[in-house]
Amino acid sequence: MSDAAEPTAERPGAPPSDPWAAYQEGLRHEVAVTRLLHPYARQVTPALHLGEPGGPRVRLQLPPAPTHVRQARPDPYGDPVLRRDVLARLWERAEEEGLTADGRPLLAWHVRGGTVEVVGSDLGWSGAARLAALDRGLTSSGRCVVTPQGWVDPESGRSRSWQRLRVRGRDGSDHVRRLARELAAADGVGGSQAQVWTGSLACIRSA
Numbered sequence: 001m002s003d004a005a006e007p008t009a010e011r012p013g014a015p016p017s018d019p020w021a022a023y024q025e026g027l028r029h030e031v032a033v034t035r036l037l038h039p040y041a042r043q044v045t046p047a048l049h050l051g052e053p054g055g056p057r058v059r060l061q062l063p064p065a066p067t068h069v070r071q072a073r074p075d076p077y078g079d080p081v082l083r084r085d086v087l088a089r090l091w092e093r094a095e096e097e098g099l100t101a102d103g104r105p106l107l108a109w110h111v112r113g114g115t116v117e118v119v120g121s122d123l124g125w126s127g128a129a130r131l132a133a134l135d136r137g138l139t140s141s142g143r144c145v146v147t148p149q150g151w152v153d154p155e156s157g158r159s160r161s162w163q164r165l166r167v168r169g170r171d172g173s174d175h176v177r178r179l180a181r182e183l184a185a186a187d188g189v190g191g192s193q194a195q196v197w198t199g200s201l202a203c204i205r206s207a
Helices: 017-036 078-099 120-135 171-185
Strands: 047-051 057-061 105-111 144-148 149-152 159-161 195-196 198-206
Touching: 017 105, 017 144, 017 149, 017 159, 017 198, 047 078, 047 198, 057 078, 078 120, 120 144, 149 171, 171 198
Parallel strands: 105 144
Antiparallel strands: 047 057, 047 105, 057 198, 144 149, 149 159, 195 198
């Protein structure tokens, strides 16, 4: 695990802080939820989240990469402008829902399959999240990638991974199962979800 300096997420002039220190337990829960929902690490439905790890967030499910074709298809979100627009919509929805993270900046994270090794799309989504935050007057925003293996900050390389992940305490285990159920329900059709960019944009308020 690297100890490289982390981006802050305060407005200009605010004192800097390390968002990862406050989000360690929440990110641990997110990894546990991803493992619970996707027992096979390479078959994870990709999604973007903005909010508090382990807590309330807005979420956009992305179209999964096809597994039945031999030739790779272009990433439907490969356009940097489109990625920035997607993150801007997530920020707008988060503001509409009044989401907060107990006074901490909201975190943006991309859930995907595979390992915590950084790939090109990770840097693309991370850059889009940074620009979308700047558009709202934030000097930066915490952002990372979550996989069944662990989590990683694509820009600094800081990461944490587990071979055998244990969630501390009964309350933590119950919370992970409850959050997994809510995320699974949000993947369904109907309800209050809005179809955006062939994905489902939903607000999850598990705490």
